[in-house]
Amino acid sequence: MSVEVLRAPKSWPRVVLARAGRYDPDAGLAAAEREGAWEAWKNAVSTLDPEGILATVTRSGLRGRGGAGFPTGQKWRACRDAPAREQRYVVANGYEADPGALLDRTLMEQDPHAVLEGLALACFAVGASRGVLAVKADYAVVLRRLAAVIAAVEGAGYIGRNIMGAGFDLQIEVRPLQGSFMLGEETVLLRAIENRRGMPDQRPPYPATRGLWDEPTVVNNVETLAAVPWIVANGAPAYLQVGRAGPDSPGTTLVQISGAAKRAGVVEAPMGVAIGEIVERIGDGTGSGQLKAVLLGGPSGGFLPADRLDVGLDYKPITDAGGILGSGSLLVADERACIVELATLMQRYVADEACGKTIPCRIGTRRLTEIGERFMSGRSRPSDPQLMQDLASDVRDGALCGLEYTAPNPLLTGMRYFAGEFEDHILRSTCPAGVCHPIRIAAGATH
Ligand SMILES: Cc1cc2nc3c(=O)[nH]c(=O)nc-3n(C[C@H](O)[C@H](O)[C@H](O)COP(=O)(O)O)c2cc1C
Numbered sequence: 001m002s003v004e005v006l007r008a009p010k011s012w013p014r015v016v017l018a019r020a021g022r023y024d025p026d027a028g029l030a031a032a033e034r035e036g037a038w039e040a041w042k043n044a045v046s047t048l049d050p051e052g053i054l055a056t057v058t059r060s061g062l063r064g065r066g067g068a069g070f071p072t073g074q075k076w077r078a079c080r081d082a083p084a085r086e087q088r089y090v091v092a093n094g095y096e097a098d099p100g101a102l103l104d105r106t107l108m109e110q111d112p113h114a115v116l117e118g119l120a121l122a123c124f125a126v127g128a129s130r131g132v133l134a135v136k137a138d139y140a141v142v143l144r145r146l147a148a149v150i151a152a153v154e155g156a157g158y159i160g161r162n163i164m165g166a167g168f169d170l171q172i173e174v175r176p177l178q179g180s181f182m183l184g185e186e187t188v189l190l191r192a193i194e195n196r197r198g199m200p201d202q203r204p205p206y207p208a209t210r211g212l213w214d215e216p217t218v219v220n221n222v223e224t225l226a227a228v229p230w231i232v233a234n235g236a237p238a239y240l241q242v243g244r245a246g247p248d249s250p251g252t253t254l255v256q257i258s259g260a261a262k263r264a265g266v267v268e269a270p271m272g273v274a275i276g277e278i279v280e281r282i283g284d285g286t287g288s289g290q291l292k293a294v295l296l297g298g299p300s301g302g303f304l305p306a307d308r309l310d311v312g313l314d315y316k317p318i319t320d321a322g323g324i325l326g327s328g329s330l331l332v333a334d335e336r337a338c339i340v341e342l343a344t345l346m347q348r349y350v351a352d353e354a355c356g357k358t359i360p361c362r363i364g365t366r367r368l369t370e371i372g373e374r375f376m377s378g379r380s381r382p383s384d385p386q387l388m389q390d391l392a393s394d395v396r397d398g399a400l401c402g403l404e405y406t407a408p409n410p411l412l413t414g415m416r417y418f419a420g421e422f423e424d425h426i427l428r429s430t431c432p433a434g435v436c437h438p439i440r441i442a443a444g445a446t447h
Contacts, residue, residue, distance in 0.1 A: 003102045003256065004265035005110065006282050013242050014225040015252045017268045020110035025145050028123050029152040030064045038111035038158055040232040041120050045164050053078060053125040057228060059324030061250045063103030065400060066093055066184075067297075067326045068220030069249070072228075073220055078125040078208035082216035088128035089191065091213040092119045092291040094135045094142070094222040097184025098298035098327045099349070103254040104222050106143040108135070111226065112149045117327035118225030119231055120159060129169050133222070134189055137176035150208055165363060181299070181353035185401050186219040188355070189261055199357045200401035223254055245272030245314040253313060253328050257283040260291075260334040269313055276309030277333055289334030293417070297326030299346045299353075300406035301340060302413035322413040325408055338435035341424050343414035350407045364391050365407050372411055375422065376436040378429035385426065386413070 005020060014020075023031045032038070058073025080090055090117060096291020097106040108115055119131045135142055150172055154160045157171045175193055181187050183198070190212050190359035191198030203324055210215025231239045240250045251273045256266050261283030269278055275294060285291060291306045311317050315424055318325050333342065371388045374380045382385075392408035399405040413424050424430045431437075 006257070006263055006264075006265040006267040007108060008204050008269070008282060010268050012268070012273075013252060015239075015242060015266050016107060016114060016223055016232045016254065017110060018230060018410055019114065020107075022180060025110065025112055026148070029149070029156060032113045032149075036233070037229075038117055038145075038153065040229040041117050041124075041158060042164070044121060044124055045166050046231065046284050048166060050080075050127060053231065053232060056232055059123065060231045060239040061230060061236075062224065062227055062239065062248055063249060063251075063315070064221055064401075065223040065227075065253055066186075066219075067324065067330070069325065072220065072224055075127050075208050075220070076122065078206065079128075079216045081216045082209040084127075084216050085214075087130055087215060088123075088126055089125060089215055089217040090119060090122045090128045090131045090148055090336075091186075091190065091207075091212060091217055091219045092133040092135055092222050092225050093184065093186065093189060093219055094139075095189060096139075096327070097181045098329055099181070100258060101256055101298065101327045103256050103266055103328055103330045105136070105142055107223055107226055107254060108139070108146065112142070112145045113317045114229060115222045116146065116149055116153070116172065118222075118228035119172060121220055122220060122225055123170055123230045126216075129171065130217070131170065131173045132171040132193055132212070133172065134177050134193060136172060137178040139176075142161055143174065143176055150234065151173065178356075181350075182403065183405065187401075189219065190217065199355045200403075202400060208241045225303050229374045230373050232248050238342075243271035243273075245270075245312060248316075249314045253325070255313070255328045255330055257330050257332060259295075259332040260286045260289060261332040261338070262287050268302040270312050272312045274312055275304060275330070276306075276308050278313065278330065279309060283330075285334060289336050291332065292337055293333045294341060295331040295333065295342065295346070295410065296329070297324035297406075297409075298329050300324065300403060300409050301329070302409045303333075303343070304413070305415055305417040308417065313360060322416055323409055335434075336433055338431055339414045339418040339421050340375050340420075340431070340432040341433075343410040343436050344369065344376055346410040347372050347407070350403065353364045354403060354407070358430055359402050359405065361393045361400070361404040361407065364395035365404075366399075367391055368395070368411060369406060375425045376431075378425070378436075380426040385422070388415070417441050
């Protein structure tokens, strides 16, 4: 299944999808090169200035699109400066762990050259001679296209040994991987690439200094890397002008609209644009039901109610509102949705996927799920709301990885913005949306 790239207003700039739809990804290298692919790479190799590339990416303010929004230039600097025994690595994270998320897949299908050129530039900038692109094993079209592009650019001498006579080597490998939600987490991903069993590692040391095979390794999301050729070709000042969120968070990000939106699909949106604008202008609002909320950032993301959709698509405002930008998935819920049920479903998913390495996460996410299930079934105890808050803090305090830190988000934001709905479940054993059973369905429920 592929998702549609939704039409966006003409004023919305395209960076990572700038070439999408303008060439046939199966038509060979020349077709992509006519649209500018590998231009930045060839310039980089001819000028041989990795520090210049690193400085450009740092000045551009590019932040990681894999979820945490870490400044890309800083990560690259740490890797370049870390001593390597034999070599450095760059790992492109195209595993796309979020269930139902098809953003990275859309990007890799539509413009595999952008991702691979970005990976090559990252390797060049940090002094890595090996790039690994990790892709979900069931992304068949992506895998086929990536293999064809790699063969073509190797054939053209853009990667491989003694690239374009410049005296350095770059090998790029695609690794199809299949696993759980946790496999997208960077330290788990690195272990999987090493063919080892993975659980998140305590950091520091970060992968940038000690990653794949204990060598300095940059792990970047594929969307982050796909922005790099554009930045190198157009310059940092041009990228800083893109988007509405200012110099702390420039550029664009891919967003996937799903759920009750009239139009579902992927769009490249300027950073800073209001979430509500995306829902209304791109998703065309909801169908028959009134817009109630969005769940932003996947199963450990946060709810925003319909009257708070002025929050901008940016890391800090979204975190302040209790959620995460995460992979950029935006699930639209209309009035027929029960937030208590949705939050509990998310909590259960995260509990099932948790690797179990730390006790607060292993036990805490399970207990949080049980509390949500008690809310849903009219069996709440008076102490449950406070217990939920306390447990959520404990889970967060013991966090070893991002999953643990963000796991309580849906329940916490649900309770924060839909307190009345939670009270109906807890105090009155009533589900206003008429979803939760066996508890009483409220009079006037829509179904
Ligand atoms: C449970 C979990 C799943 C994750 N899944 C992904 C994923 O599918 N793709 C991704 O790029 N990052 C994922 N991340 C974030 C990565 O650990 C890492 O921060 C990211 O790949 C770094 O790239 P960036 O700096 O370009 O954002 C996940 C994190 C957690 C905690």
